[in-house]
Each structure stands twice: as C-alpha cells, then as structure tokens.
Amino acid sequence: MTTLTTEPLATLIERLYTQASAATSPVLDTVPGEERERLMRSKTEYLELYGMLKDLWLPVSRDTGKLLYMLARSAKARAIVEFGTSFGLSTLHLAAALRDNGGGVLIGSEFEPSKVALARRHFVEGGVDDLVEIREGDALVTLACDLPEAVDLLLLDGAKALYGDVLGLVEKHLRPGAVVVADNTNYCPEYLTYVRSAQNGYLSVPFADDIEVSMRLG
Numbered sequence: 001m002t003t004l005t006t007e008p009l010a011t012l013i014e015r016l017y018t019q020a021s022a023a024t025s026p027v028l029d030t031v032p033g034e035e036r037e038r039l040m041r042s043k044t045e046y047l048e049l050y051g052m053l054k055d056l057w058l059p060v061s062r063d064t065g066k067l068l069y070m071l072a073r074s075a076k077a078r079a080i081v082e083f084g085t086s087f088g089l090s091t092l093h094l095a096a097a098l099r100d101n102g103g104g105v106l107i108g109s110e111f112e113p114s115k116v117a118l119a120r121r122h123f124v125e126g127g128v129d130d131l132v133e134i135r136e137g138d139a140l141v142t143l144a145c146d147l148p149e150a151v152d153l154l155l156l157d158g159a160k161a162l163y164g165d166v167l168g169l170v171e172k173h174l175r176p177g178a179v180v181v182a183d184n185t186n187y188c189p190e191y192l193t194y195v196r197s198a199q200n201g202y203l204s205v206p207f208a209d210d211i212e213v214s215m216r217l218g
C-alpha cells in the first residue's frame, strides 16, 4: 500500500482531476490559437498568459503524476522543488512519495494567489500539508534563495520559456543522481538543447509526448 493509493489521497486526487477537466476559461477562448502559441513561448508575457489561465488547472496527466511518484520513490527523495504548482495535483503525487520515503520537504512555487489558497486546502485535505511549502510569487524570485542544500527531484511545469532559468537557480543544489522532470517541453527547445548537451552534466531522455526526464550526473 502507498500513500498515493490509499485514503484520503486516492479519492481526493480522483475528485480533483474531475474538477480540473470541468474548468473553463472564457477569456482564453477569445485568444486566437496562434497568439496562444506565441504567448506559451514568450519569456516576457507569461504573467499575462497565466493571468488568463488562472481558472484552469493545467495538471500533469494522470500517468505523469504516477511517474512523478515513482521517480521520487526510486530516488528516495527527501527534498523536492516544483516550478508551477497550480491547484496542487502534481504536488500531491510528489508529497505522497515524500511521505512513503519517510518524510521530507517539497518547495512549490505559484504566482496566482487564488491557486495558492486552494492548493493549500488540498494539501490539508490530503494530509500532506506538513510536507509542503508553497512560495507565492514569481518563481524567478521565490526559488532564488533558501533552497535545501541537496535537492533530489525538480519538477518544471510553470512558464515554459523559463525552464532554463529555473533550472539555473536550482542546478547547484541538485545532488548527483537527482532527477529533473520537465512537462510540455515542445514549447522550450532551448531547454532540451541544454539538458541533452553532454557537457552540461545531464543524462536526458524524452518520455511520452512532451516530457523530458533528466538525471544530474555526479
């Protein structure tokens, strides 16, 4: 048995995925597809984009959630950093792994206050709030200091054009063997070039459609 597949987390996660698929964003519907694509790749207009997306959950897929749990368990993770928390679905999977690893800390990041407030309620409901610290504000600021000395796993799931910058903030904390999971990498080719270039100290493979799983080499 695992924390992920037993109560209260199992039912909570199912309920939240149902809520996530029912969420809509009338504002986003008015933005033409080409403009959305441009905003997804923009390094300067992410506040505007995610302001329009503030009612959408945008969670990792169910399979990616399970993959995160598995990777965090097999890395025996005790310290996890997450870029892009939203309403906390990925966080719940990772926090479950921390619990089953014997405890630890997950530092999340989210700049939308309404998302932070609801995510925190989900962590209480899931019984993992003691493991999770969400830093409210732009991750470029909130993840720039006070990180654990050794980070075991980093999830990149915020503004796509910032993956390289956020990795740059966390990189010196990644222990040898630490895992970096990046979602939606179709939008950030520069990030892929970086983690796939041998001289930068990662072993990196694509997984499923648009996920990159990288390991920090020692």
Ligand SMILES: C[S@@+](CC[C@H](N)C(=O)[O-])C[C@H]1O[C@@H](n2cnc3c(N)ncnc32)[C@H](O)[C@@H]1O
Pocket (backbone or CB within 6 Å): 046, 050, 057, 058, 059, 060, 083, 084, 085, 086, 087, 088, 089, 090, 091, 109, 110, 111, 112, 115, 137, 138, 139, 140, 157, 158, 159, 162
């Ligand atoms: C794809 S969603 C995250 C989904 C979440 N990982 C999950 O699986 O439930 C991306 C989130 O990152 C947040 N975000 C984007 N750029 C950010 C930044 N620079 N700092 C903090 N949060 C950011 C957005 O507000 C949005 O809620």
